[in-house]
Amino acid sequence: MTLYYSLVFLILVTEMVIFMSLIVPLPFTWRRKLFTFISESPLVAKLQYGMKITxxxxxxxxxDSVNRVYRVQVELAAAAESPAGRGGAAVLGGSERMEVQARKFYSQRNMYLCxxxxxxxxxxxxxYVMILDVLRLEEENKRLKGDPAAKGKDAAALGNAGDPGxxxxxxxxxxxxxxxxxALKNxxxxxxxxxxxxGDQISPADSMPKKDR
Structure with a gap:
């Protein structure tokens, strides 16, 4: 296996480990802290950008591996249609047949690996996106149920609204x-x-001087 295909295999193993770590059941608090760190870490963001290029x-x-598999299949089909391949005899013989079969095997292996x-x-x-959505919904559910750990006055108000009493x-x-x-109206x-x-009591007193005049 060449160097770059060895690196591809290493990336595949890393992805398998990451996938297993994502589906491992963890407490809600731990999982929230982990995904908050992944979402906000600048180092993880740079790593994700580099992985996109990779x-x-x-x-x-x-x-390229699909193209190689196709060329090998075409070569085997051409050899089967040759006069030597008619009548069910061996298409290729000796080392040449082994070399073609080896190229076919390596091409298919590289295609499956990539x-x-x-x-x-x-x-x-x-x-990852689905787990983030689940965490957001769980957080919203805890706020609606009045979880003391919910942050903010509005979140507490929303949480109390879910109480039956x-x-x-x-x-x-x-x-x-x-x-x-x-009572205020009264x-x-x-x-x-x-x-x-x-006003009625003051009005007659104010009108007396006017009558005297």
């Missing part, structure tokens, strides 16, 4: 506010009546 080269190797590496990279990317408490608060509003009306009464 996968472009792996795609080129995959296309193909599985690319395919697993897509699976890893999709799994919260509706009754809100109704009591609404009734208390309605009573306060009614107080305003009483003050208005008192203001009108004092």
């Amino acid at each position: 996968f472009i080269f792996i795609l080129i190797l995959f296309i 193909g599985f590496t690319l395919f697993l990279s897509l699976i890893l990317n999709r799994t 919260e509706i009754g408490r809100l109704k009591k608060e609404l009734a208390a506010r309605e009573r306060d509003l009614e 107080q305003t009306a009483s003050q208005q009546r008192e203001y009108n009464r004092m």
